[in-house]
Amino acid sequence: MAKYFLFLWMSAAVMSILLDHTYGKECDGTKKCYDYQYCDQDSKKCFIKVCYVDEECEYSEYCDKSSRKCQKRECDKDDECYADESCNTSSRTCQDKECIEDYDCDSGQYCHTRLWKCQEKGSF
Structure with missing residues (x-):
């Protein structure tokens, strides 16, 4: 019987710790x-x-x-972030833009201005 009460007491102590x-x-x-x-x-x-x-x-x-x-929540849309950031609507956080203009991307790429990421030209 003493083991049973010890078990209950230990269980309660562990739950208290787990629940902070x-x-x-x-x-x-x-x-x-x-x-x-x-x-x-x-x-x-x-x-x-x-x-x-x-x-x-x-x-x-x-x-x-x-x-x-x-x-x-940091943001719901891009204009709630700094100019060089965009709003990730899944995590609701402001993140650095990969690009702002086409010249920020490599040759053969353009800056997709809704995703703010470089994309291969011809991929729409």
């Missing part, structure tokens, strides 16, 4: 949850954020479909 000691932590207007958590207003406890669509995240975040977690 904050799962179910109390929260309110002054006590906050970590960024990857939300505060359930009914129970006043922190829970891990899981999302399925962007609307379930904060305004400055998007729902990463592979991890099902809200991630910080």
